[in-house]
Amino acid sequence: MSEKKGFIAEVKSETGVNVNRCYQCGKCSAGCALNESMDYPPSVVMRMLQTNSAENVSKVLRSQAIWLCVSCQNCLTRCPMQVDIPQLMDYLRVQALAKKTVNKKSKKIVAFHRAFLDSIKYTGRLYEVGLVAGYKARTFDLLQDLNVAPRMLIKGKLPLLPEMVKGKKQLKKFFR
């Protein structure tokens, strides 16, 4: 059996998640709020990984599903086999980044995460004005939220200057 080799083994040793425990009951997909927007619902991702074929693994790593998963933990909570899909999804995302196989339609999601981390890298705290500016620079999505921002300013929801965390040096080494 191929269980001991290949991607399944890699997932097991890196995350502790045993892909083969899934018996395809479909509960995860039934409860997943993002299911309708995903190209492969979570139970299908599980099945594709179970085949352990390079082709299916590559399809999963190029999928939109892994980026649409919001880590809501509903699947894990309801799975009769306690398969930790959210943790698996975290791993799949990091692998997709490392292998440069990020789904094209998901580039905006990744851009947002990157802009978020950039913002906290420089100050230690999230600065929302900077976050949206960074996101726009990465996506050229210049019109995003042009209509909400003024109301946020009036309501005092957007501070005009970032705050600096003094100990941010301690965190520097973790930003790669």
Next chain:
Amino acid sequence: MEIGFYPGCSLNGTSSEYAQSTLALAKAFGVTPVEVSDWNCCGATAAHNLNHELAAALPARVLALAQQQGFSEILVPCAACYNRLSVTQHTLSGNEALQSDISEALQMPLSGNLRILNVMQFIEKYIAKEIPQKIVKPLTRKVACYYGCLLVRPHDVLQFDRTEDPQSMDTLMAAIGATPIDWGYKTECCGAGFSVSRTDVVAKLSGKIVQDAVERGAEAIIVACPMCQSNLDMRRPHIDSYLKMKTTIPVMYVTQAIGLAVGLSRKELGLEKLFVTAKHVA
């Protein structure tokens, strides 16, 4: 009594009314949470999506700071921060190698026994008992208590309330005279961090939540998470166009609802900061 307070980035910016109403409520009941000084962002979704070590290091520094500053307990009103801090403390205590790597890199000791309270746990512990005698203006409305994902899941780690049909917020609302409704979306996802990058997804998921609350006769949605609040409130124009109807149901923080009932002013509670006005209900 000294309890630490970790506002996190949302409460420091777009959801300042949540911090404001939490602190005003605490003060009204004689509790003064003290801000953990020099705190940093918990990393939210972005860190664990892109960089696992960072995802542990950011919350770890907050936990270490809190302990260094002498707190044994911290209040974390943001459900996302509460979730990240709790999950990280749990992961690190189960993984000595990672714990010592991170502690060394941060040059701060990590001990793993900080009590992390979400807003409901805080209210239950320090405030709930005295609510009945402090009520001046009961909130006589039907309300939909919306918990979202991050307060109740993963249950193994958080050990808070029930994952399906939780009750803690419902109990608090009943205590201030409101009628919590039975509904189907208490712990469904609102679209979380996709507010900017996939506004369409948020409109749909949050739309279903607003619709169910309205159809079942709720007059306000009560929340305890800044992400849920801003998706359901600030994204209302997108939600309404997804639902093809105009909805006017306000989305209030649990601290604002209780604060009103015990006689705090709209201003103290930051109610004017809501995008969808709550004037018609409270």
